[in-house]
Amino acid sequence: MPQQNMLASNHAARGAHAQAVGTASGLPRRAGVGLKPEHFREVLEQLPDLGFFEIHAENYMVDGGPFHHYLERIRTHYALSLHGVGLSIGGEAPLDEAHLDRLAALISRYEPAEFSEHLAWSSHGENFLNDLLPLPYTQQTLVRVCAHIDRVQDRLGRRMLLENPASYVEFEASTFDEAEFIGEVVRRTGCGLLLDVNNVYVSCTNHGRDAVAFINQLPLQAVAQIHLAGFHRDQDAAGATLLIDSHGAPVDAQVWDLYRHTLSRSGPLPTLIEWDNDVPALTVLLQEAARAEQCMTQASTCQPASLELFA
């Protein structure tokens, strides 16, 4: 099973801090799926042909039991992507150092190829809100987000990936657009990008933006992983389409198109199929993963755009 480093050097972080925090790159340019407890046994029995598994860090911050039992065994066969949901990088308060310590312990135990977190906040005061909440894009929030990412990268001793959010509201206070803000964070911190193509599609639909233009505006050379997921449809107060990032459905046709567009510019990238709610049979996840790999194969035979980008 693939554990070798298949990432090319053009994915290394290029920012000012890149040297200080090092570059952690190791996910193969293949498709992976989220590791779910209901699939533990099946995964070990079948060892499906996949590039990697992803886990949510907070689920494994427990002392012992089946989660660690299975992850230890599955980890010997697959590369691992560690994805956090609790760090609250977009939060106003300083980062939770105890939580960073728990992340550092998990990283040292399981040696994931990548660690990623969100451009969002999920805690306030004493409370954990269990959701990825939006922030305005201003000079003030830019400085704070960068300080938080610097702290994460210093504490963990590695580059982290920042994921673009799915959001439902915007802020009157914002002075940057989202792609600009993300580009500036990457430039200042040297973090990599986790490009969630579904989030791009959801947010661009929800905020009347052009998704292709948004992708083209991002620093694609910093993207080290892609997420694909499903959404469901709702409406806002004016009856306009409002897409909800549900992680509970197959990847939409429009998102596959946007993914192919992204690959045509970036070349193949490690790609996660995210399906966290109403988790289907493992075979359904594997079919979605196979489809992502087909897109990658097509993209790698279609060189001109990639050459243009990396020339």
Add this chain to the structure above:
Amino acid sequence: MSALQQSDFTAALFDPALPCPAGLRAWNGSDPAARFAVYRNNVVSGLIDALADTFPVVQALVGEEFFRAIASVFVRARPPQSKLLAFYGDELPAFIQAFEPARSVPYLADVARLELARVQAYHAMDAAPIDADCMQAALSKTERLPRLRLTLHPSARVVESSHALVSLWAAHQSDAAVNLSAVDTGRPEQALVLRQGLDVVVVPLGPGATRFCAALLDGTPLGAAAGLALQEEARFDLSATLVALLNHDAVCAIDFDCEA
């Protein structure tokens, strides 16, 4: 966003009576309150779903609608303080106990305690159990017997109720050997909950054995623990209880207590 704004945002997430936070906008000029409602719903229903995962039998006993009603009151009153959602709801049993509309189901809080104990046991620290030979050797020196200290598995915990919580719980399992309609809910029941291998097991115990296990968990030496068990129940059978503990891989260490 100022400090005030993130705190307004948080307050409005949990209190539907509060207005949508100021400073939000939508590209098409529509009322941002409808969009903010998505966050409100995500946060509250996500936390209710987490509780439903931990307390499936509580939900089955009162029905989904009533469960989600209790849970939504709980979520707003006690949002999680930990980023580890696995143990969210450790205050739910006490909350149910004090929740007036749930009074008609007097055993509900105890069933919640059992389900919480199962989740805690599932994620508890790993430890290797001792085998029968090791136990035999430790028990063979009878003069030392009273001062032996048995360490139970880190996942082990005792659950007690003045209701038939073990039968009520068992009747809701897929391999149920107990028929719900045949359960005498007024009969007191107790159990030892622990992880055996990778599976969490619920071992029904008599009152004496329950007192014995609780004493061992407190660090009480064997002799004193057996004494407490006999006070609780004259029929308490020490050797049968030790065999049961051994059969469930519940004992991880036996030490001789020189201080006692």
